Amino acid sequence: MYDITQAFGVLVILLGVCSPIIVVGVVYYLKKRLEHKQIMTAIEKGTPISDFIPPKTKPAGPAWIRYVSTGSALLIIGLGFVLGGLGRGEDIGILMFFVLGGVGVAMLVRGLLHRKYYLKNQSSPENNSTETKKPA
DSSP: OOOOHHHHHHHHHHHHHHHHHHHHHHHHHHHHHHHHHHHHHHHHOOHHHHHHHHHOOOOSSSSSHHHHHHEEEEEEEHHHHHHHHTTTSHHHHHHHHHHHHHHHHHHHHHHHHHHHHHHHHHEEEEEEEHSSSOOO
16 A cells, blocks of 8 residues: 555654754754853842843833734735645635734734724823822
């Protein structure tokens, strides 16, 4: 039925596909382990950790812009898969459109909802600024 060389070929292909993921995982693990050792050494020496570890910074700009741009990009990529597979009669393009389009629509909706609440929160301090002032 199946030859051992075919099974070996499949194994080689799977290892080739998975090897970048394995390498990234090992590098991430080693980086975290080194960071942990550095923190423990700093604690033993009495160095304040706040001087040792820089504070995490938030990305510039509101989050809704990233969500909307990512969602629209995924929708466009999904449409590219559909249009690329129309002439050849491949169904994989439609499947990729549903996957990428679904994630794209979800990101787009999330971005629009974040925008709604971002704009509401931005306008409320301006409106409340006159209410919080004490009358003279």
